Structure formats: C-alpha cells, structure tokens
Amino acid sequence: MHTMTDPEDNWLWIIGPGAIGRLLAASLMEARQRELCEHETSALPRVLLLGRQAMAGQAVVLDMTTPESPTFSVKLNYSTIDTLQDSPPRKPSAIWLTTKAHGVPGVWQQLAPHITPETPVTCWQNGLSAQPWLAERHANLLCASTTEGAWLPAETGANATPDADSTADEFQHLGVQHAGRGHTWLGAWQSDGDGDGDGEPDSQSHQAALVQCDWLRAAGFACEQTPDIQTRLWHKLAINAAINPLVARYRIRNGQLRDRPFAPMVRQAVEEISAVLDSEGIPAPRGGWQALVEQVIRATANNRASMLQDVLAGRPTEVEAILGPLRRTAARHGLALPLLDDLYCQLSTPQR
Ligand SMILES: NC(=O)c1ccc[n+]([C@@H]2O[C@H](COP(=O)([O-])OP(=O)(O)OC[C@H]3O[C@@H](n4cnc5c(N)ncnc54)[C@H](OP(=O)(O)O)[C@@H]3O)[C@@H](O)[C@H]2O)c1
Missing domain, CATH: 1.10.1040.10 (N-(1-d-carboxylethyl)-l-norvaline Dehydrogenase; domain 2)
Structure with missing residues (x-):
C-alpha cells in the first residue's frame, strides 16, 4: 500500500454527487468501514461529498445497489460547495471531480481559492475538454478513465431536496445503482512539451496516482495506474x-x-x-x-x-x-x- 498521509487526517473530497460520484463515495466508505471493523485501522480516506444541492444536515446516507443486487447503505459527510467560502472544511489530501465535463470550470472557480497547488485533483470526466482546461490551471492533475457503469434511481435523483419537516438527525438518503463492473485507468496528466513530465515515476502526480489506485482496488474496483492516461x-x-x-x-x-x-x-x-x-x-x-x-x-x-x-x-x-x-x-x-x-x-x- 502506498500510504500518503496520516489516515486520521486523510480526507478525500468528491465533488459532484451524481452517479459516478456516489458510486465512488459509497464504495470507498463501505471498504473503509469494513477495514476498521476487521483491523481497527484503515489507510482509506474519509470522504466528504460536495454538491450544489442543500441536504438535511451535514451528512447523507448513500444507498447503493450492486450489480449482483444486494444493497448496502453508508453514511458520509456532505456539504454544499457554496459553504467552502464561509467555513472551509479541513484541507483535503485529494480531490475527485465527478461532475459532467461542462461542470468543471464552475467547480474550479469555487474550489481554487481553497486548495494548495500540491493537492492532487483527479478528473473523472469522459471526453477531453475538462482535462486540458484544468491542466492549464493546476499542475498536480490526474485523470481517470473508467468503464464502470452507474446511474441514479429516479426516486432519489440528483435533484432530491430535503423534506420541509426533516430534522438534522434524519439523514437524507441518496440512491445509486452500480449497473456494471468495468475497468479503471488512472494516471498523471502530461502536459505537451513538459520535459519533466508528470508521469515521471518520482513526480508527485505519479505517486498520487499509485495511492489512489490502491484506494480504488481496496474499494473493489479493477484499477491500473498508467503512464499514458491521454x-x-x-x-x-x-x-x-x-x-x-x-x-x-x-x-x-x-x-x-x-x-x-x-x-x-x-x-x-x-x-x-x-x-x-x-x-x-x-x-x-x-x-x-x-x-x-x-x-x-x-x-x-x-x-x-x-x-x-x-x-x-x-x-x-x-x-x-x-x-x-x-x-x-x-x-x-x-x-x-x-x-x-x-x-x-x-x-x-x-x-x-
Ligand atoms: N455514470 C457513468 O456510468 C459514467 C461512467 C464513466 C464516466 N462517466 C463520466 O463521469 C462524469 C459524471 O457523470 P455522471 O453520470 O455521474 O453525471 P451526473 O449523474 O449528472 O452527476 C453529475 C453531478 O455533478 C453535480 N454538479 C454539477 N455542477 C456542480 C457544481 N458546480 N458543484 C458541485 N456539484 C456539481 C450535479 O449536481 P446537480 O444535481 O446539482 O446537477 C450532479 O450531481 C461525466 O463526465 C461522465 O461522462 C460516467
């Protein structure tokens, strides 16, 4: 295991609580809880899910149905991205962006003032627009390409809003269906003409990619680090x-x-x-x-x-x-x- 930081202070922010964001968040938190139960310790990060919609309270419960059909539920911290401005939570050790590609510039505008240039940021978008756009603004950039499939059940869609009469200890449930297992490649973005390419084995992005592959494998995903994510x-x-x-x-x-x-x-x-x-x-x-x-x-x-x-x-x-x-x-x-x-x-x- 490529340890990155003290697990107690190890926070992963997942920004974009849609199908892929929920799949990743639920799988990581479930694996972390399993490791804590079995070994009383876990190198997996705690997850903070950040979205645009207000939820009832500062946590949500993700209900995930797996491709093999069993459903499990995990509770995790949730904030709206707007709250970064007022009371930024503890600095993350990594950030995963799981909005659609056209959502990335808006997220970045809100996020950039609150993170350091060293923070590894991973783009999970399909296509090739968000990644080069972000590479011009943030050096420690990683990208993931995945054939995992996930979708949101209609009754708990991305636009779910809190019940008017819900209280802070009634957590909002968000559903996600893991539709099919696939394969994930993760690697450091290499800027054109970058002689000290980020894919160099000793670069901080390359090291972060190794750590994040470990997280994903522990969460049950087939994942490989690649030196050529492009x-x-x-x-x-x-x-x-x-x-x-x-x-x-x-x-x-x-x-x-x-x-x-x-x-x-x-x-x-x-x-x-x-x-x-x-x-x-x-x-x-x-x-x-x-x-x-x-x-x-x-x-x-x-x-x-x-x-x-x-x-x-x-x-x-x-x-x-x-x-x-x-x-x-x-x-x-x-x-x-x-x-x-x-x-x-x-x-x-x-x-x-
Ligand atoms: N789903 C899959 O199986 C799959 C597989 C491989 C790759 N991908 C790629 O992964 C990316 C995400 O796909 P998805 O299916 O998960 O999309 P999605 O279900 O539409 O989720 C996107 C999420 O991002 C949120 N969002 C948008 N702007 C935001 C902002 N400024 N701050 C915080 N959250 C924001 C949306 O919230 P609102 O509810 O407020 O709109 C929504 O919850 C896409 O590029 C897609 O191509 C998806």
Whole structure:
C-alpha cells in the first residue's frame, strides 16, 4: 500500500454527487468501514461529498445497489460547495471531480481559492475538454478513465431536496445503482512539451496516482495506474464519439445502431474518428476501431446512453467534450468530418 498521509487526517473530497460520484463515495466508505471493523485501522480516506444541492444536515446516507443486487447503505459527510467560502472544511489530501465535463470550470472557480497547488485533483470526466482546461490551471492533475457503469434511481435523483419537516438527525438518503463492473485507468496528466513530465515515476502526480489506485482496488474496483492516461482518454472518447451522438440524435438504444439506416452511419463515424486519431499518432486497438465499436454496441445493446438521457431530459450534453477535441484536431490536420460535424451542430442546438 502506498500510504500518503496520516489516515486520521486523510480526507478525500468528491465533488459532484451524481452517479459516478456516489458510486465512488459509497464504495470507498463501505471498504473503509469494513477495514476498521476487521483491523481497527484503515489507510482509506474519509470522504466528504460536495454538491450544489442543500441536504438535511451535514451528512447523507448513500444507498447503493450492486450489480449482483444486494444493497448496502453508508453514511458520509456532505456539504454544499457554496459553504467552502464561509467555513472551509479541513484541507483535503485529494480531490475527485465527478461532475459532467461542462461542470468543471464552475467547480474550479469555487474550489481554487481553497486548495494548495500540491493537492492532487483527479478528473473523472469522459471526453477531453475538462482535462486540458484544468491542466492549464493546476499542475498536480490526474485523470481517470473508467468503464464502470452507474446511474441514479429516479426516486432519489440528483435533484432530491430535503423534506420541509426533516430534522438534522434524519439523514437524507441518496440512491445509486452500480449497473456494471468495468475497468479503471488512472494516471498523471502530461502536459505537451513538459520535459519533466508528470508521469515521471518520482513526480508527485505519479505517486498520487499509485495511492489512489490502491484506494480504488481496496474499494473493489479493477484499477491500473498508467503512464499514458491521454491515450486511454482518446480511446474512450473514440468509442463514445462513434456511439453517443448517433443514439442521442436519433433517440435510439445502442443496439439499434446495428440496424439500417444506422449501421452505415456508425461505419462512417468510425472512419472519420480513426482518421483523426491516426493523424494524431494515437495507436488503434488490436483488431481495429470498427471491430471494437461493434463489440461495445453488442455489449451495451440495451443501454440508453447518457447523452440520449440528457437530450430527453433537456439537460446540456457532453457533445462538446466528446466531439469538440476531434473537430479541433481534424481542423489542425486539414481533415473533413462531414457526419460528426453535422451531429455536433444538431446536438449543440437546443433539442425539443
Ligand atoms: N455514470 C457513468 O456510468 C459514467 C461512467 C464513466 C464516466 N462517466 C463520466 O463521469 C462524469 C459524471 O457523470 P455522471 O453520470 O455521474 O453525471 P451526473 O449523474 O449528472 O452527476 C453529475 C453531478 O455533478 C453535480 N454538479 C454539477 N455542477 C456542480 C457544481 N458546480 N458543484 C458541485 N456539484 C456539481 C450535479 O449536481 P446537480 O444535481 O446539482 O446537477 C450532479 O450531481 C461525466 O463526465 C461522465 O461522462 C460516467
């Protein structure tokens, strides 16, 4: 175990109490309580969950249903992000950002005055917009790319508000469904041209990545530290870009992409994406992009992608985080992206 700090003073702030934030918070706290019960000590951090919504009291109970179906509940500290201004809690030893990509600048504005440049901050967002944006503002940056799946049960959605008559000792319950187990890669962000790359084995970001992988493994996640998180993020982006904009635009489940008229569109999207990635020197997966995308569509046939759910709910989507980096890279290399550009324009205008 790569110990980072005195466990008594070891606080992890998870900012963004949505599906992924709750999954991570509940799993870590459950593992910490189990370790404390069995060994009376734990190197896992205490978790403070920070969100925008006020809750009843300074703690919440997370009710998590696992993919194998049993449900467990854990209590943990909760604050609204606004309270950082008035009474900042004890400094964190690490911060995980689990908002959507477009939420990161707003969070950063509130967070930056309260943390030191040494605090490791980990981005959990899909796409590749929040990470380079934050890398320009914070040196000790880590990124995670995960294929874990989680969603919020409707009855305890992200917008749950306290009951008018609830008291401070009645904790608000927030649900989360861990839909499917996956794999997580975590690594230090490496800025372009950074000779003393953050991925250097002795850099503070690299050390933080090792510690955080330990936390995640102890919490039951399959996790690997990687010296090249950017390639992992590009790979996840490529798959998301081939599937999510199409299913969101046509309001279909992933599996319908195998049928006409969508199958030829998937092939065109993959051709456009792989040309951009080739031009950028991002290695293709063994077996090629078409085969990998088809495999993911098969494995997620019944899913409604989060971009589709956002469109249906009238919420902002992550289309900029996913298609934006491809469009900018294509422009630099003089490549045309007729289908992806069209999807970007369609999804960037408010959907009805
Ligand atoms: N869910 C998955 O299975 C999954 C898997 C892999 C990667 N990801 C990635 O993980 C990221 C989060 O996804 P998600 O599914 O967890 O989204 P989500 O359920 O929408 O959660 C986002 C959370 O961030 C909160 N938030 C937004 N702005 C905030 C702010 N300024 N301060 C504090 N909290 C704020 C939102 O609160 P409000 O209720 O106030 O809006 C919401 O609770 C996305 O980039 C997604 O692509 C998700």
